[in-house]
C-alpha cells in the first residue's frame with residue numbers, strides 16, 4: 003500500500019496547490035456562493051483548460067490525459083483545502099466511473115467531461131427504478147445537480163447515465179453554500195447503462211469525499227494553529243496555553259489518521275476495488291468525523307471572530323456537516339462497514 | 347490488505363521461513379507458552395520464557411534489523427515488520443528480552459564504543475542477558491531531567507546511590523541501564539551519565555510493586571553503593587541525557603506492527619465473546635464493536651503511513667502520533683471487553699485471578715502513562731510538529 007505521492011503526483015499537487023492558493027481566496031469562494039449558480043466560472047475554465055484537471059481520469063483516446071483516480075485524489079485534496087467553488091468532485095468521480103465502464107457511455111460523455119464543456123453530477127441515493135431503458139423516480143440533494151449536463155444515477159443496483167435535459171432538475175437552497183444541490187425527478191427518462199456496479203460508484207464517491215475532507219481539515223488545523231500563535235491575551239500568545247495546545251495536538255493526530263485512511267482508500271480504489279466496499283465507507287466515516295471535529299474546534303479556538311459570517315470558519319463547518327450527512331450518515335456507514343466486514 | 351497480501355517475492359519467502367521456524371520450535375516444552383506473558387501476566391512462566399528467549403537467539407531472531415558486523419541480520423524494514431506480524435500471529439509468548447533488544451541495543455549501536463558493543467550485544471542477541479530501564483524515580487517521572495540518583499567515580503568504579511521506580515522486569519534482569527547524576531555541580535539535563543549496572547550485587551535491592559492487576563511487573567530498585575565498571579558508561583560522562591534521548595529516538599516502532607497483530611487477536615476475542623453471550627444484539631455494544639474495528643484499521647493505516655517513511659524526512663513526531671492513537675484505542679477495547687461480559691465481568695477467580703477481558707480492562711490504564719504520558723506526547727506534538735510556543 004502506497005501512502006506517499008509518486009514524483010509525478012507530487013509535482014501535480016504542487017502545481018494545483020500553488021494555483022489554487024493564489025487564485026481561490028475566501029472572498030472568491032463567498033462571491034461564488036452568492037452567485038446565481040454557485041460556481042466560479044472563470045476558475046472552472048482555467049482548471050479545465052490551462053491545468054487540464056478534468057482530463058486526468060479520461061483515457062487519451064477520448065481526449066483525456068490517461069491518468070487515474072490516484073491523480074484525481076491529489077487534486078481533490080487540494081480543491082478541498084480551499085473549498086474551490088467548482089464541481090470538480092462530481093465530474094471527476096463520474097469520469098473515473100465512465101472510464102472503466104461500457105464503451106458506449108464512455109464515448110458519449112467522456113470527451114465533454116475531459117475538456118470541461120460538460121459537467122456531471124451523481125444521483126446515487128434516490129428512489130429510482132429502471133424499465134425498458136428508461137428511469138423513473140426522484141433523487142434529492144444531488145450535489146452539483148443543477149449545473150450538470152449528465153447525471154449518473156443509481157437505479158436499484160444499476161448505474162446509468164441520463165442527460166440532464168431528459169430530467170426535471172430543481173435547484174434547492176443549501177446549508178453548505180459552497181456545494182449547490184438539486185432535486186431531480188425522472189419520468190421515463192432515457193438511460194444508458196454505465197457498466198459499473200452502483201455500489202462501487204457509491205464507494206468511490208465516498209472515497210472522494212474522504213480525500214476532499216482531509217485537505218479541508220488540514221487547512222482548518224493550520225489556520226487555527228496560525229491564529230493561536232498570533233492572538234495575544236493575558237499578555238501572551240494564546241497558543242502558549244496548554245489547554246489549547248493539547249487540543250491542537252489531538253487534532254493533528256486526528257488529521258494524520260484521516261490522511262492515512264483516505265490514502266489507503268484511494269490505493270484500494272485503484273489496486274483492489276473489491277475491498278472498497280469496506281474501505282470506502284470506512285474512510286468517509288472517519289474522515290468526515292475528523293473534519294467535523296476540526297471545524298468545530300476551529301470556531302471555538304477563534305472565539306467571537308470564529309462565529310461571524312465574515313470569517314471563513316463557518317464555510318468549512320458547513321461543508322463538514324454536508325460531507326458527514328451525504329452518501330451515508332456516520333451511523334449508516336458504521337452499520338454498513340460492520341455488515342460488510344462480517345462483524346454484525 | 348494485510349501485509350501478507352502485498353509481499354514482494356523475497357518477503358514472501360521470508361514470511362514462510364519465520365512461519366515454519368515458529369511452527370517447528372513453538373512445540374514440546376514451549377507449546378504451553380502460546381499466548382503467555384505480556385501486559386498483566388509478566389509473572390507467568392518466567393523460567394520457560396527465558397529459555398524461549400535463548401531459543402530465539404539460537405534461531406538468530408533477535409536483533410534482526412541490526413548490522414551484520416554487530417551480529418544482526420540487517421533485514422529490511424518490511425521484513426522486520428513481517429517478523430513481528432508472524433510472531434504475534436503465532437501467539438508466541440511475550441518477550442522477556444525486549445528492553446535489551448529494543449532500547450539498549452539500538453542505543454549501543456548509535457552511541458556505544460566498539461568494546462561496549464562487543465561486550466553487551468551478544469548477550470542480548472543470544473537471550474542470555476536481560477535488561478531493565480532505570481530512568482524513572484519517585485521525583486522524576488515526566489520530568490526525567492530531575493533525576494537525583496548519583497554516581498561517583500572512585501578507584502576505577504562508579505559508586506551509585508539512589509532509587510529508581512516503576513522499573514519493569516527488574517526482578518528478572520541481569521543488567522540495568524541507569525540514568526544518574528555524575529556531576530553534582532550541574533543541573534537538569536547537564537551532568538547526567540548513562541551507566542550499565544549489573545543487578546546481581548550487594549548494593550542493588552529490587553522490591554516488586556503490586557500493580558492494580560494484583561500482579562507485579564514493575565519494581566522499586568534501590569542503589570546503596572552499587573558498583574559499575576568505569577568503562578561501562580555509554581557516551582561521555584556527563585553526556586547521559588543525549589544518550590537517553592537517542593534511546594527514545596531510535597525506537598521508531600517496527601514492533602508496533604506486531605503489537606497491532608496482538609490487538610487484532612484481542613479484538614477477535616471480544617467479538618467472539620459478544621457473539622457467544624448475545625451481547626452483539628445490543629445496538630450500543632454492536633456500535634462500539636464496529637467502531638473498535640474501524641479504529642484498528644485507522645491505526646494500522648496511520649502506522650504504515652507515518653512509521654514507514656524513511657527517517658529524517660519528517661519532524662520525528664510519528665511515534666508520538668501513533669502512540670496517541672493506539673493507547674486510547676486500547677483502553678476503549680478494554681472497557682468494551684468487560685462491558686460485553688455484563689455483570690459476569692465483575693467476578694474474579696480465587697486469589698484475584700483475572701479473566702483476559704478484566705486484565706485488558708485494567709492493564710490498559712497504563713498505556714497512556716508509560717513511555718511518556720499522553721499529556722507529554724501532546725506537548726511534543728504541539729511544540730515540535732505544530733510549532734506552538736512553549737508555556
Ligand SMILES: Cc1cc2nc3c(=O)[nH]c(=O)nc-3n(C[C@H](O)[C@H](O)[C@H](O)COP(=O)(O)OP(=O)(O)OC[C@H]3O[C@@H](n4cnc5c(N)ncnc54)[C@H](O)[C@@H]3O)c2cc1C
Nearest residue numbers: 479480481482487488512513514712715716717718719721
Ligand atoms: C506499567 C508501567 C511500566 C513502566 N516501566 C518503566 C521502566 O521500565 N523504566 C522506567 O524508567 N520507567 C517506567 N515507567 C515509568 C513511566 O515512564 C512514568 O510513570 C511516566 O513517565 C510518568 O511519570 P510519573 O509516574 O512520575 O507521573 P507524573 O510525571 O507525576 O505525572 C502525573 C500526571 O501529570 C501529568 N503531567 C506531568 N507533567 C506534565 C506536563 N508538563 N504537562 C501536562 N501534564 C503533565 C502526567 O501526564 C500525568 O497525568 C513505567 C510506568 C508504568 C505505568
